[in-house]
Amino acid sequence: MSTPANTAPTKVSSVKAGAEDSIRRGPPVEVVRYGPGKRINHWVTAISLILLLLSGLAMFHPSLFFLTELFGGGQMTRWIHPWIGIVLFFSFFILFAQLWKLNLPNRDDVQWASQIGDVIGGHEEKLPELGKYNAGQKFIFWGMASLIIVLIVTGIMAWEQYFGHLTSIPTQRIALLVHSLAAVAIILVFILHVYAAIWTRGTISAMTRGTVTGGWAWRHHRKWLKDIAGRGRIDPAE
Amino acid sequence: MANTMDSPRTAVSNPPVQPMETNLTQKDLIRRSATSELPRPERQLTPVAKLIDVSKCIGCKACQSACVEWNDTNPAVGENVGVYTNPHDLTADMYTLMRFTEWVNPETDNLEWLIRKDGCMHCADPGCLKACPAPGAIVQYSNGIVDFVHENCIGCGYCVKGCPFNIPRISKADHRAYKCTLCSDRVAVGQGPACAKACPTQAIVFGTKEDMKKHADERIADLKSRGYTNAGLYDPPGVGGTHVMYVLHHNDKPHIYSDLPDNPAISAVVETWKGATKYAGLAVMGLAAAGSILHGLFAKANRVSKHEEEEAKELVDESVEHADKRVEDA
Numbered sequence: 083m084s085t086p087a088n089t090a091p092t093k094v095s096s097v098k099a100g101a102e103d104s105i106r107r108g109p110p111v112e113v114v115r116y117g118p119g120k121r122i123n124h125w126v127t128a129i130s131l132i133l134l135l136l137s138g139l140a141m142f143h144p145s146l147f148f149l150t151e152l153f154g155g156g157q158m159t160r161w162i163h164p165w166i167g168i169v170l171f172f173s174f175f176i177l178f179a180q181l182w183k184l185n186l187p188n189r190d191d192v193q194w195a196s197q198i199g200d201v202i203g204g205h206e207e208k209l210p211e212l213g214k215y216n217a218g219q220k221f222i223f224w225g226m227a228s229l230i231i232v233l234i235v236t237g238i239m240a241w242e243q244y245f246g247h248l249t250s251i252p253t254q255r256i257a258l259l260v261h262s263l264a265a266v267a268i269i270l271v272f273i274l275h276v277y278a279a280i281w282t283r284g285t286i287s288a289m290t291r292g293t294v295t296g297g298w299a300w301r302h303h304r305k306w307l308k309d310i311a312g313r314g315r316i317d318p319a320e
Numbered sequence: 321m322a323n324t325m326d327s328p329r330t331a332v333s334n335p336p337v338q339p340m341e342t343n344l345t346q347k348d349l350i351r352r353s354a355t356s357e358l359p360r361p362e363r364q365l366t367p368v369a370k371l372i373d374v375s376k377c378i379g380c381k382a383c384q385s386a387c388v389e390w391n392d393t394n395p396a397v398g399e400n401v402g403v404y405t406n407p408h409d410l411t412a413d414m415y416t417l418m419r420f421t422e423w424v425n426p427e428t429d430n431l432e433w434l435i436r437k438d439g440c441m442h443c444a445d446p447g448c449l450k451a452c453p454a455p456g457a458i459v460q461y462s463n464g465i466v467d468f469v470h471e472n473c474i475g476c477g478y479c480v481k482g483c484p485f486n487i488p489r490i491s492k493a494d495h496r497a498y499k500c501t502l503c504s505d506r507v508a509v510g511q512g513p514a515c516a517k518a519c520p521t522q523a524i525v526f527g528t529k530e531d532m533k534k535h536a537d538e539r540i541a542d543l544k545s546r547g548y549t550n551a552g553l554y555d556p557p558g559v560g561g562t563h564v565m566y567v568l569h570h571n572d573k574p575h576i577y578s579d580l581p582d583n584p585a586i587s588a589v590v591e592t593w594k595g596a597t598k599y600a601g602l603a604v605m606g607l608a609a610a611g612s613i614l615h616g617l618f619a620k621a622n623r624v625s626k627h628e629e630e631e632a633k634e635l636v637d638e639s640v641e642h643a644d645k646r647v648e649d650a
Binding site: 105107108109110111140141142143144145146147150155156157159160161204206240242243246251252254255256258259262263265266269270273274276277280281282283284295296297298299300301307308311312314316 | 354355356453454455472473474475476477478480481486490495587589590592593597598601602604605608609612615616619620621622623624625626628629630631632633635636638639640643
């Protein structure tokens with residue numbers, strides 16, 4: 083009670099080891115980007131998306147029909163595809179609920195997007211300092227979110243086994259056309275997502291071990307790093 | 321050659337009794353679902369057709385019974401809801417259905433009882449086959465019959481969306497699509513379809529498509545002489561013609577016969593989905609994947625420098641010092 087709450091000193095050691103958005107002093111300096119919950123959530127979504135992509139492509143183009151063998155044949159592929167879609171929908175939207183605020187666009191995103199040439203050229207020093215997400219990551223986030231909604235809605239309309247009579251046949255035709263277009267779009271977003279994670283070295287550990295190096299945070303998300311350092315979210319333990 | 325023959329010419333006469341080989345083989349396919357390279361058949365079977373003369377139909381449903389018997393489908397006993405149409409719709413166990421319509425002719429003010437035997441039309445350009453994603457689940461023989469090959473069917477219901485006539489039904493029991501086969505198993509050995517064989521008034525006749533058109537012409541001339549000036553043959557060109565045709569006394573308005581489409585064609589939505597989308601979509605995805613692999617191999621990766629790691633360390637150290645100082649001050 084001796085110190086009022088608003089002037090309370092930042093106690094460095096108060097951060098729980100391994101907490102999200104905290105710094106491990108090291109050396110080397112590491113920053114915790116994702117806690118275990120989000121990582122599990124991400125990988126459930128990722129595996130679902132890959133399975134949906136494989137089973138969906140099998141039914142999309144005859145030259146890829148052989149992919150049905152991965153699921154135990156055509157009947158199994160047709161049966162399992164919508165159920166994986168349900169898993170992905172819920173898994174993604176648990177993630178969505180936790181991340182949407184941080185993915186709201188801001189002024190820096192406009193600047194970042196207008197300098198897309200410097201982004202692709204790797205001239206990060208010319209770009210504004212960024213928070214936890216850049217405009218590219220936000221594009222992937224909102225792209226995935228909106229396409230998943232389109233895919234689940236049209237997918238249910240085309241789900242013959244349970245919803246074959248929910249809508250008229252002409253409506254189902256449109257649903258299937260939209261479903262396949264949205265599927266192509268989400269696969270493009272998926273390729274962009276995976277590619278960006280690989281091209282930007284040091285990113286993947288954020289989703290495996292949950293951490294990135296201090297330098298990675300400094301280079302790509304300096305505002306985020308400064309923010310958590312400024313708030314004293316530093317775990318001094320080695 | 322001795323034991324095979326071309327398409328049967330009629331459903332009325334009894335077939336030969338000696339054992340016969342089927343004349344509908346894999347080599348007689350002119351289309352096969354989800355298959356691009358199909359060898360051209362060496363022989364062309366004479367195209368067949370079933371002609372349904374609605375003006376001669378008495379609504380006895382012998383065709384439905386014959387269909388159930390021949391195909392051994394055993395549909396469940398239904399419920400009478402006060403209309404003659406029974407069962408209420410085509411099902412995976414009922415490939416043909418007499419649809420009854422009470423229509424008041426605005427010109428004569430007469431009540432006309434229209435009866436149309438509904439079922440697969442065996443389109444020359446089949447929408448079901450175009451929509452089907454499973455190789456070989458839907459085939460078209462050179463005699464015009466469009467047939468479902470159930471062991472290849474995956475139960476997705478795309479055929480239902482592809483069909484301009486709303487014919488295929490997916491079985492709730494085995495999740496495969498069913499429809500009229502035009503009794504391909506009978507036609508293959510020189511017999512006509514069971515429904516045509518059973519029809520007591522020969523409202524349903526079967527033979528070569530050419531013969532059926534000639535027969536239809538005679539029937540239409542007869543109907544016209546009786547005052548049905550719009551009598552005509554329903555062989556819709558939008559689907560390339562069909563191998564099940566109707567003689568309609570009001571061929572100017574097919575829709576009065578329980579919503580028989582006036583100008584059926586494969587939906588433009590289905591054409592887009594199974595045309596441009598399928599090919600362009602695959603190309604775009606392939607290019608994006610190949611492009612990112614190439615960029616990954618040849619372009620410089622975005623790497624964090626040692627200097628940046630040091631900058632981060634400095635920042636963190638400073639923050640810790642600040643914090644420690646504040647703790648001390650307090």
